[in-house]
Amino acid sequence: MEEDIVLVVPKNHRFSNRTTIDLKEVASESFISLAGYDEYKNTVKKLFQSAGFNPKVIFEVDFDLLIEMFQLQMCVGLIPITLCEKYHLNYVKISDPESKFIVGLSWLKDRYISTFADEFRKFIMTYYNNNHNY
Structure with a gap:
Protein backbone atom coordinates (compact mmCIF):
# COMPACT_ATOMS: atom_id res chain seq x y z
CA MET A 1 0.00 0.00 0.00
CA GLU A 2 1.05 3.60 -0.50
CA GLU A 3 0.78 6.10 2.31
CA ASP A 4 1.10 9.87 2.14
CA ILE A 5 3.96 11.33 4.12
CA VAL A 6 2.84 14.57 5.77
CA LEU A 7 4.36 17.39 7.81
CA VAL A 8 3.34 17.29 11.47
CA VAL A 9 3.14 20.78 12.97
CA PRO A 10 2.03 22.14 16.35
CA LYS A 11 -1.44 23.68 16.35
CA ASN A 12 0.01 27.15 16.94
CA HIS A 13 2.64 26.82 14.19
CA ARG A 14 2.69 29.40 11.37
CA PHE A 15 1.83 26.66 8.84
CA SER A 16 -0.90 24.98 10.90
CA ASN A 17 -3.73 26.66 8.99
CA ARG A 18 -2.47 25.37 5.64
CA THR A 19 -3.86 22.32 3.86
CA THR A 20 -0.77 21.76 1.68
CA ILE A 21 2.79 22.98 1.69
CA ASP A 22 5.84 22.88 -0.54
CA LEU A 23 8.59 21.25 1.51
CA LYS A 24 10.98 24.07 0.50
CA GLU A 25 8.97 26.37 2.76
CA VAL A 26 10.13 24.53 5.88
CA ALA A 27 13.85 24.53 5.08
CA SER A 28 14.59 26.75 8.11
CA GLU A 29 12.65 24.56 10.57
CA SER A 30 14.23 22.27 13.16
CA PHE A 31 13.03 18.71 12.70
CA ILE A 32 12.68 15.67 14.86
CA SER A 33 12.97 12.31 13.13
CA LEU A 34 12.59 8.64 13.70
CA ALA A 35 15.74 6.74 14.68
CA GLY A 36 16.37 3.51 12.80
CA TYR A 37 13.92 2.46 10.09
CA ASP A 38 16.43 3.03 7.30
CA GLU A 39 13.98 2.47 4.45
CA TYR A 40 11.65 5.17 5.76
CA LYS A 41 14.55 7.53 6.49
CA ASN A 42 15.82 7.07 2.93
CA THR A 43 12.39 7.95 1.55
CA VAL A 44 12.26 11.12 3.67
CA LYS A 45 15.86 11.99 2.74
CA LYS A 46 14.89 11.85 -0.96
CA LEU A 47 11.98 14.21 -0.29
CA PHE A 48 14.32 16.74 1.31
CA GLN A 49 16.84 16.36 -1.53
CA SER A 50 14.05 16.93 -4.05
CA ALA A 51 13.10 20.08 -2.13
CA GLY A 52 16.73 21.24 -2.34
CA PHE A 53 17.83 21.25 1.30
CA ASN A 54 19.18 19.13 4.12
CA PRO A 55 16.97 19.39 7.17
CA LYS A 56 18.25 20.57 10.51
CA VAL A 57 17.46 17.46 12.57
CA ILE A 58 17.70 18.27 16.27
CA PHE A 59 16.70 14.82 17.59
CA GLU A 60 16.34 11.28 16.35
CA VAL A 61 14.10 9.34 18.69
CA ASP A 62 12.23 6.05 18.90
CA PHE A 63 8.64 5.77 17.71
CA ASP A 64 6.96 6.22 21.12
CA LEU A 65 8.91 9.37 22.00
CA LEU A 66 8.36 10.77 18.50
CA ILE A 67 4.58 10.44 18.83
CA GLU A 68 4.66 11.84 22.37
CA MET A 69 6.65 14.91 21.29
CA PHE A 70 4.20 15.51 18.44
CA GLN A 71 1.27 15.16 20.85
CA LEU A 72 2.90 17.71 23.16
CA GLN A 73 3.09 20.13 20.21
CA MET A 74 6.86 20.44 20.58
CA CYS A 75 8.24 19.94 17.08
CA VAL A 76 7.77 19.36 13.36
CA GLY A 77 8.53 16.23 11.40
CA LEU A 78 7.50 13.95 8.58
CA ILE A 79 5.46 10.81 9.20
CA PRO A 80 2.82 8.74 7.40
CA ILE A 81 -0.67 10.20 7.45
CA THR A 82 -2.26 7.15 9.08
CA LEU A 83 -0.19 7.78 12.21
CA CYS A 84 -1.41 11.37 12.30
CA GLU A 85 -4.98 10.20 12.06
CA LYS A 86 -4.50 7.46 14.65
CA TYR A 87 -2.88 9.81 17.20
CA HIS A 88 -4.91 12.92 16.30
CA LEU A 89 -1.89 14.96 15.25
CA ASN A 90 -2.06 18.27 13.42
CA TYR A 91 -0.56 17.95 9.94
CA VAL A 92 -0.19 19.60 6.55
CA LYS A 93 -0.06 17.62 3.32
CA ILE A 94 3.08 17.96 1.22
CA SER A 95 2.52 19.16 -2.35
CA ASP A 96 5.24 16.92 -3.81
CA PRO A 97 3.46 13.92 -5.42
CA GLU A 98 6.45 11.76 -4.42
CA SER A 99 5.68 12.22 -0.71
CA LYS A 100 4.58 8.60 -0.42
CA PHE A 101 5.84 5.65 1.54
CA ILE A 102 5.23 2.14 0.28
CA VAL A 103 4.41 -0.43 2.93
CA GLY A 104 4.39 -4.05 1.89
Whole structure:
Protein backbone atom coordinates (compact mmCIF):
# COMPACT_ATOMS: atom_id res chain seq x y z
CA MET A 1 0.00 0.00 0.00
CA GLU A 2 1.05 3.60 -0.50
CA GLU A 3 0.78 6.10 2.31
CA ASP A 4 1.10 9.87 2.14
CA ILE A 5 3.96 11.33 4.12
CA VAL A 6 2.84 14.57 5.77
CA LEU A 7 4.36 17.39 7.81
CA VAL A 8 3.34 17.29 11.47
CA VAL A 9 3.14 20.78 12.97
CA PRO A 10 2.03 22.14 16.35
CA LYS A 11 -1.44 23.68 16.35
CA ASN A 12 0.01 27.15 16.94
CA HIS A 13 2.64 26.82 14.19
CA ARG A 14 2.69 29.40 11.37
CA PHE A 15 1.83 26.66 8.84
CA SER A 16 -0.90 24.98 10.90
CA ASN A 17 -3.73 26.66 8.99
CA ARG A 18 -2.47 25.37 5.64
CA THR A 19 -3.86 22.32 3.86
CA THR A 20 -0.77 21.76 1.68
CA ILE A 21 2.79 22.98 1.69
CA ASP A 22 5.84 22.88 -0.54
CA LEU A 23 8.59 21.25 1.51
CA LYS A 24 10.98 24.07 0.50
CA GLU A 25 8.97 26.37 2.76
CA VAL A 26 10.13 24.53 5.88
CA ALA A 27 13.85 24.53 5.08
CA SER A 28 14.59 26.75 8.11
CA GLU A 29 12.65 24.56 10.57
CA SER A 30 14.23 22.27 13.16
CA PHE A 31 13.03 18.71 12.70
CA ILE A 32 12.68 15.67 14.86
CA SER A 33 12.97 12.31 13.13
CA LEU A 34 12.59 8.64 13.70
CA ALA A 35 15.74 6.74 14.68
CA GLY A 36 16.37 3.51 12.80
CA TYR A 37 13.92 2.46 10.09
CA ASP A 38 16.43 3.03 7.30
CA GLU A 39 13.98 2.47 4.45
CA TYR A 40 11.65 5.17 5.76
CA LYS A 41 14.55 7.53 6.49
CA ASN A 42 15.82 7.07 2.93
CA THR A 43 12.39 7.95 1.55
CA VAL A 44 12.26 11.12 3.67
CA LYS A 45 15.86 11.99 2.74
CA LYS A 46 14.89 11.85 -0.96
CA LEU A 47 11.98 14.21 -0.29
CA PHE A 48 14.32 16.74 1.31
CA GLN A 49 16.84 16.36 -1.53
CA SER A 50 14.05 16.93 -4.05
CA ALA A 51 13.10 20.08 -2.13
CA GLY A 52 16.73 21.24 -2.34
CA PHE A 53 17.83 21.25 1.30
CA ASN A 54 19.18 19.13 4.12
CA PRO A 55 16.97 19.39 7.17
CA LYS A 56 18.25 20.57 10.51
CA VAL A 57 17.46 17.46 12.57
CA ILE A 58 17.70 18.27 16.27
CA PHE A 59 16.70 14.82 17.59
CA GLU A 60 16.34 11.28 16.35
CA VAL A 61 14.10 9.34 18.69
CA ASP A 62 12.23 6.05 18.90
CA PHE A 63 8.64 5.77 17.71
CA ASP A 64 6.96 6.22 21.12
CA LEU A 65 8.91 9.37 22.00
CA LEU A 66 8.36 10.77 18.50
CA ILE A 67 4.58 10.44 18.83
CA GLU A 68 4.66 11.84 22.37
CA MET A 69 6.65 14.91 21.29
CA PHE A 70 4.20 15.51 18.44
CA GLN A 71 1.27 15.16 20.85
CA LEU A 72 2.90 17.71 23.16
CA GLN A 73 3.09 20.13 20.21
CA MET A 74 6.86 20.44 20.58
CA CYS A 75 8.24 19.94 17.08
CA VAL A 76 7.77 19.36 13.36
CA GLY A 77 8.53 16.23 11.40
CA LEU A 78 7.50 13.95 8.58
CA ILE A 79 5.46 10.81 9.20
CA PRO A 80 2.82 8.74 7.40
CA ILE A 81 -0.67 10.20 7.45
CA THR A 82 -2.26 7.15 9.08
CA LEU A 83 -0.19 7.78 12.21
CA CYS A 84 -1.41 11.37 12.30
CA GLU A 85 -4.98 10.20 12.06
CA LYS A 86 -4.50 7.46 14.65
CA TYR A 87 -2.88 9.81 17.20
CA HIS A 88 -4.91 12.92 16.30
CA LEU A 89 -1.89 14.96 15.25
CA ASN A 90 -2.06 18.27 13.42
CA TYR A 91 -0.56 17.95 9.94
CA VAL A 92 -0.19 19.60 6.55
CA LYS A 93 -0.06 17.62 3.32
CA ILE A 94 3.08 17.96 1.22
CA SER A 95 2.52 19.16 -2.35
CA ASP A 96 5.24 16.92 -3.81
CA PRO A 97 3.46 13.92 -5.42
CA GLU A 98 6.45 11.76 -4.42
CA SER A 99 5.68 12.22 -0.71
CA LYS A 100 4.58 8.60 -0.42
CA PHE A 101 5.84 5.65 1.54
CA ILE A 102 5.23 2.14 0.28
CA VAL A 103 4.41 -0.43 2.93
CA GLY A 104 4.39 -4.05 1.89
CA LEU A 105 4.25 -7.61 3.03
CA SER A 106 6.24 -10.28 1.23
CA TRP A 107 6.97 -13.98 1.41
CA LEU A 108 8.59 -16.60 -0.77
CA LYS A 109 5.88 -18.55 -2.60
CA ASP A 110 7.94 -21.70 -3.04
CA ARG A 111 9.08 -21.87 0.59
CA TYR A 112 7.27 -23.40 3.54
CA ILE A 113 5.18 -20.98 5.56
CA SER A 114 3.93 -22.09 8.96
CA THR A 115 0.21 -22.13 9.72
CA PHE A 116 0.63 -19.21 12.14
CA ALA A 117 2.61 -17.14 9.64
CA ASP A 118 0.04 -17.89 6.94
CA GLU A 119 -2.81 -16.83 9.25
CA PHE A 120 -0.95 -13.62 10.07
CA ARG A 121 -0.43 -12.94 6.34
CA LYS A 122 -4.13 -13.49 5.66
CA PHE A 123 -5.10 -11.26 8.59
CA ILE A 124 -2.89 -8.39 7.40
CA MET A 125 -4.16 -8.64 3.83
CA THR A 126 -7.80 -8.78 4.95
CA TYR A 127 -7.35 -5.91 7.40
CA TYR A 128 -5.85 -3.58 4.81
CA ASN A 129 -8.32 -4.60 2.13
CA ASN A 130 -11.23 -3.88 4.49
CA ASN A 131 -9.89 -0.73 6.14
CA HIS A 132 -7.79 1.07 3.57
CA ASN A 133 -9.44 0.29 0.23
CA TYR A 134 -6.35 -1.32 -1.31
